[in-house]
Amino acid sequence: MNTEVFASRHIGITEKDFQPMLETVGVENLEQLIYETIPDDIRLKEPLKLPNGISEHEFLMHIQDLSEKNKVFKSYIGLGYHECLTPSVIKRNILENPGWYTAYTPYQAEIAQGRLEALLNFQTMVCDLTGMELANASLLDESTAAAEAMTMLFDIRSRQQKKDGTLKFFVSEEVLPQTLSLLQTRSAPLGIELVIGNHEEFDFSNSFYGALLQYPGKHGQVHDYAEFVQKAKANDIKVAVAADILSLVLLTPPGEWGVDVVVGTTQRFGIPLGYGGPHAAFFATKEEYKRTIPGRIIGVTKDTDGNHALRMALQTREQHIKRDKATSNICTAQVLLAVMAGMYAVYHGPNGLKYIANKVHTLTKALAQTLETFGFKQTNTAFFDTIKINISNVKELREVAESKGINLNYIDSETVSISLNEAFSDNDLKLLLSCFVESQDISKDSSKAIDLKEAIPNSLQRQAPFLEHMVFNSYHSETELMRYIKKLERKDLALNHSMISLGSCTMKLNAASEMLPLSWANWGNIHPFVPLNQAEGYQEVLKELEKQLNVITGFAATSLQPNSGAQGEYAGLMTIRAYHASRGEEHRNICIIPASAHGTNPASAVMAGMKVVVTKTDEKGNIDVADLGEKVKLHSENLAALMVTYPSTHGVFESSIVHITRLIHEHGGQVYMDGANMNAQVGLTNPAVIGADVCHLNLHKTFAIPHGGGGPGVGPICVAEQLVPFLPTNPVVETGGEKAITAISAAPWGSALACLISYGYIKMLGTEGLTDATRIAILNANYIKDKLKGKFEVLYSGEKGRAAHEMIIDCRPFKAHGVEVTDIAKRLMDYGFHAPTVSFPVAGTIMIEPTESESLVELDRFCDAMLSIREEIDEASSEDQHNVLKNAPHTLEMVTSDTWDYPYSRKKAAFPLPFVSENKFWPSIRRTDEAFGDRNLICTCTPIEAYAEV
Known part of the structure; x- marks a missing residue:
């Protein structure tokens, strides 16, 4: 093993893992799997034109040299x-x-207290x-x-x-x-x-x-x-x-x-x-x-036992x-x-x-x-x-x-x-x-x-x-503060404990070498409005990152200003809006969005002054091309854009994508590609090849910025040549194009400090490492898919039966046993795992994305947990709801209580498989009462007397 190759540290699958994984997936080699997953007409014909990767040691010396180009003045x-x-x-x-920095948004409150x-x-x-x-x-x-x-x-x-x-x-x-x-x-x-x-x-x-x-x-x-x-x-x-x-x-x-x-x-x-x-x-x-x-x-709010609990309130907003x-x-x-x-x-x-x-x-x-x-x-x-x-x-x-x-x-x-x-x-x-x-x-x-x-x-x-x-x-x-912080940390499940296989959210390794520079004074103590000659290190990193992202997407220019994925969506649509206006076509205001799209897509479109027209998906989960064609023709004169996620939110590389983008262009529209699933594209295809005009990239997904418990995120936009003039500016430090739209976020380059992470990720992986990361992400997803086959069925797959980098598992049949998808999510906590994405984009399903960073051992642990839960589903019945799934998660207080009134053992509740006992994570509360919390909204640290009333 070459210890200086960063890819071998970032990618969890080793050479010896390939054979058993490929056998499970049913292919002779990795290239066959990629061929069966990605349509050939959108495959890149040449490798990315990026330098070879460098070692972690070389990167840290390089980023140290760049930091010394910044002049840390006293800025008043x-x-x-x-x-x-x-x-x-x-x-x-x-x-x-x-x-703290690798945790996910606290949608699963029981493991995020x-x-x-x-x-x-x-x-x-x-x-x-x-x-x-x-x-x-x-x-x-x-x-x-x-x-x-x-x-x-x-x-x-x-x-x-x-x-x-x-x-x-x-x-x-x-x-x-x-x-x-x-x-x-x-x-x-x-x-x-x-x-x-x-x-x-x-x-x-x-x-x-x-x-x-x-x-x-x-x-x-x-x-x-x-x-x-x-x-x-x-x-x-x-x-x-x-x-x-x-x-x-x-x-x-x-x-x-x-x-x-x-x-x-x-x-x-x-x-x-x-x-x-x-x-x-x-x-x-x-x-x-x-x-x-x-x-x-x-x-x-309170949990099942009436104990004090916290959760995200009023989520219907x-x-x-x-x-x-x-x-x-x-x-x-x-x-x-x-x-x-x-x-x-x-x-x-x-x-x-x-x-x-x-x-x-x-x-x-x-x-x-x-x-x-x-x-x-x-x-x-x-x-x-x-x-x-x-x-x-x-x-x-x-x-x-x-x-x-x-x-x-x-x-x-x-x-x-x-x-x-x-x-x-x-x-x-x-x-x-x-x-x-x-x-x-x-x-x-x-x-x-x-x-x-x-x-x-x-x-x-x-x-x-x-x-x-x-x-x-x-x-x-x-x-005292150190112990308080540790007390809170122990209540949260993060990537430092186990795989978080959230579909659409790409919870990959956030490498220590990428993170270390964030603590350095020469990067941290620079005011965003200093003269450019005081930030030469930053300028070099940011300009190089823009070029890297241009190469990866196939586009002409990048703006790093949007400081979240949703901001990126809005910025991309606003550049499209400005482009149409520059051509005397201000009337173009129709944005077509597939029914399966992420909720931010239609919200962003409305904020950008567009009217949303929803297009259907067919029985295979793909965009209904016939329905799309009808709606494009109907709105041809006013068509502004199509928003499309690729691979689709259903985890599929749709083969009709080039036809779809060409259709939009023929009717005067622009194509916005949501980059949420870019982890399945890098080095193998790109937004420009599929025919998009602009995309945002979630640097907190594909490009290794950690989720931080729900942020920070960075959502830069990459654009084709015709949209370059409209990239956003800043009123204090000029950025953007010749006909720039006004600011998207407060700072000229958005969350510039976090961009160091993605710069390092790309710099250390290089062309080969980036492409291998994509291949392995696809391999890992298909390995889980086939490992669970027969017990959990995938809702959608590509024309050759393959998943992209994620898959949707249908849990609706388990309703016959009285088991809901939420029960599976909560039971996974007892096995030490954060649930995959629940009920998105289809109610009653879970969407799994393992990423490239997980080892075969961890993938097998997750699959073993899922298969064990499947056995528990078979044991359950709709008549008897007093089972291990309905009572999950099981807390330490519950399992060590003097009384145990459940028809299964304490061991089955807390240690359902041998590996769990080796590294047990205890949820700190039982299921939260969402309705009670919304009816009795308390959103501050109220006096302890108020908790007694709750």
């Missing part, structure tokens, strides 16, 4: 991004811990600091959260008036530039008219449905918005506020004014800058809007259920980052946060008043951490500051703003002041002693307590 730019201090105990035990508790802490923190009643468990960034507020309030107003139509939304000129750009992107397709202006001059016309304010403003001014909110409420105008979360420690929370929504980012709560992301945004609102709030809400009726396409959150931000609040507690906020504020006051003694005019009448200075010669100041490794926010030729942060010290203050002294030829002796004056009016000083719950007042030593 602000604009929503601030240097912060990540507590080492959080960095070591969460950010660098696969027990640790993550759910951490997210409940996050929600509580947000509610306490904002003064609101309800918060979700994170969004993508502040700007997209503000856009979600705009659209949520639009939906509420439209439903209240029982009509749709153009309504105005006021945006304060104090709003961050990237937020304004994103609001422009989101508002246009929905017919929302943005009106940008001074909130003090707002006329409160009844043509407005909502308003967005910034608190503090983009250059630091703290406004008292209480009167504005009162007038808005009197005129039935709903108000959203984008707030800085650290400032809310000292400032009056917006909830006290009666606002409807508060949004922002928790980046400065211990999350590295990372050149723009990933960071967890927050979204807080009133409980009356609980049915319309975007994203995920963590709620309290999500786009998976509401599809084209959804008001948001949010799928990926930023769970890992939300967990870190929540733990930051747990570690520091209310007193620690007050200390940090007061330190930042005090140093800002000292800076402001010292500069005033030098003769500079500071124009903010009230501020928290940002001051605005009038200065005669900004150019000289910038030259001096950059020579000392300092970045400021240069507003214009005579104005600069300075935003301080948690990492700012007395020595930093002296260095910063020296920049002004040297650049403006001021005598060092001209400063006078200062007596710090109050910079926050009494009316805006926070009086309300916050973070009073025990969890925020118990773990302030490293020992």
